[in-house]
Amino acid sequence: MQLADLLRSDAVRVLGGCSSKKRLFHDLGAVAESAYGLDPTTVIDALIEREGLGPTGVGHGIALPHARLKEIDSVRGVFLRLEKPLNFDSVDRQPVDLVFALLAPEEAGVEHLKALALVSRTMRNEDICNKLRVNANPATLHTLLTERESSQAA
Numbered sequence: 001m002q003l004a005d006l007l008r009s010d011a012v013r014v015l016g017g018c019s020s021k022k023r024l025f026h027d028l029g030a031v032a033e034s035a036y037g038l039d040p041t042t043v044i045d046a047l048i049e050r051e052g053l054g055p056t057g058v059g060h061g062i063a064l065p066h067a068r069l070k071e072i073d074s075v076r077g078v079f080l081r082l083e084k085p086l087n088f089d090s091v092d093r094q095p096v097d098l099v100f101a102l103l104a105p106e107e108a109g110v111e112h113l114k115a116l117a118l119v120s121r122t123m124r125n126e127d128i129c130n131k132l133r134v135n136a137n138p139a140t141l142h143t144l145l146t147e148r149e150s151s152q153a154a
Helices: 021-036 040-051 109-123 126-134 138-153
Strands: 012-015 057-059 066-069 076-086 096-105
Touching: 012 021, 012 138, 021 040, 021 076, 021 096, 040 066, 040 096, 066 109, 076 138, 096 109, 096 126, 109 126, 126 138
Parallel strands: 012 076, 066 096
Antiparallel strands: 076 096
16 A cells, blocks of 8 residues: 555645634545545544544644545545644644545455554654645645655665
8 A cells, every 4th residue: 555545636735724623624525525526524524523532633743634434435545734733632732734634434444554554654754744844836745745655666
């Protein structure tokens, strides 16, 4: 599994400002609708429900919200870079500016966990995160997220 399999280029966006975690979930739902044809309300509700179990802000300005949906048959990703960091109740209490959301099929046990581990490993790479933070072009962001593993595979 590679990030390029999970993340389409049109599922990467830069947001100027986001006023709340709930608003962020609405933005994630809108991107999931435009990139994957998913119902935004279903995506929003699933993300909010999962967040209710515990915050998905993992620290260092990164959030990895995720949810399971009946409507999809493979794991899908949405990446947002926030120009203005957002309070996300992260474990280190730092605001979040990099958000990688994962949407998985309801029955995708191992596949979902592998995808979450892959995203987590990628987002723990300080060099990648620094490059993501200084670029505002969605195509460049997508390339930064997906090129490293492609070059390692070669």
